[in-house]
Amino acid sequence: MAIILPNSAMQDLKVTFQESTLVFPAQESAHEKKSIFLSNIDQILNYRIPTANFFSTDPKFPPESVAKRLKTALEKVLVFFDFMAGRLKLNQESGRLEIECNSAGAGFVVASSEYSLEEIGELGCPNLGFQQLAVHSLKNLVLSSADDHDDQPLCIFQVTSFKCGGFAFGMSVNHILHDGISAKTFSDILASQALDEDKPFPFTPCLDRRLLAARSPPTVEYPHPEFFKPQLPNSSPPVFDCKQETLDYIILKFTPNDITYLKQKATKDTKKKISSFDVVVALVWRCKALSYMQEHNKEESDRVSTLLNVVDLRSRLNNPPLPLPYCGNAVLLAYSSAKCSDIEHGPFSNLVEMVSAAPARVTSEYARSVIDSMEIHKLLPCGEYMVSSWLKLGFDQVEYPWGKPLYSCPVASHRKDICWIFPDSHGINALVSLPPPDMDKFKSHFQNFFI
Known part of the structure; x- marks a missing residue:
């Protein structure tokens, strides 16, 4: 049994943001200019979940190459997952949130840290510096193509290189978009598209959120103290x-x-x-x-x-x-x-x-x-x-x-x-x-x- 405390010496990873931009679907999507229904479960989860994935040095895949591959892969994947490039809006008539599939773009950030992965130490530490690896907003980042927009992307992807050649792939995703299993499905598909050649999706996800719509009329059969x-x-x-x-x-x-x-x-x-x-x-x-x-x-x-x-x-x-x-x-x-x-x-x-x-x-x-x-x-x-x-x-x-x-x-x-x-x-x-x-x-x- 062990309690691991934050590494206080590493709460600032000395990250420099080199590029922040918007990534758009490579072609028009099936839901272009339409609104996506959100279930009652989706409705209440309007907050961000930041995650970080760390990768070791690989001379065949330097961080700058990885960033380009992931950006291109996102352009392809967003054609199908077009709601991730959309924006939340409130339907004034129903009082419900919807996702407007307007291809406004997902965020993409390229950054670098002055440290190596070895200097950061135990990745299992609850390191507050990791917050710099999955930013929540493109505002105030250098070279941002989103600075002129009041609205921010529902998801932001970030590649941060370390001086050893390793890198982190961070994601800041509005929970409305995915739960854990759904996010894993997206990650598998994104990873499959990060190759040079065109490749079919490993499987076809189900995007019909009306499968979790309330019944008509709604029927409450149990008490719900939770x-x-x-x-x-x-x-x-x-x-x-x-x-x-x-x-x-x-x-x-x-x-x-x-x-x-x-x-x-x-x-x-x-x-x-x-x-x-x-x-x-x-x-x-x-x-x-x-x-x-x-x-x-x-x-x-x-x-x-x-x-x-x-x-x-x-x-x-x-x-x-x-x-x-x-x-x-x-x-x-x-x-x-x-x-x-x-x-x-x-x-x-x-x-x-x-x-x-x-x-x-x-x-x-x-x-x-x-x-x-x-x-x-x-x-x-x-x-x-x-x-x-x-x-x-x-x-x-x-x-x-x-x-x-x-x-x-x-x-x-x-x-x-x-x-x-x-x-x-x-x-x-x-x-x-x-x-x-x-x-x-x-x-x-x-x-x-x-x-």
């Missing part, structure tokens, strides 16, 4: 985001031995098989819930903590079913709730069981009920903490012409309400972001659990 109705104007959809504040960041590194220990602790009185994900998430939930508690405070002990676990709908829906290569946001939330006193003093196996059992609640009928309820009430997630798993997404397995990434990770952001769980070559990592006082308590509870 959502609440915010007190907001009805003129536009609410956004599932949080305020900017000072946060501390850590990476929790779980080795195979750590996970074995957690599983043994969770199955002390039962022989039920449980996953590595379940035990890691249960421990993170425990530490997060207790990090808010004040000692000897009865109200805090009686407070209910709710964990939200992001689950994929592609294998769960029927009538109609959802194709596996569906592009968009096909995710909903499984919830687990318990009193803080029970979380603190009850057996660890109880928490693991709650985490393990929650996804089964999200059946096809339940998911359709959630979507219909969102149609009526414009709901937002209601929970103390959310976990989002990258364990099976496979971003580190995307095969570019220059090989697979050395390391692929979410970039530390302003989200204190989401814990990212992602694979490591030696186990499982969890990226935790919390205000400093809560982080101190979180680390203390985490370390004490293993004593």
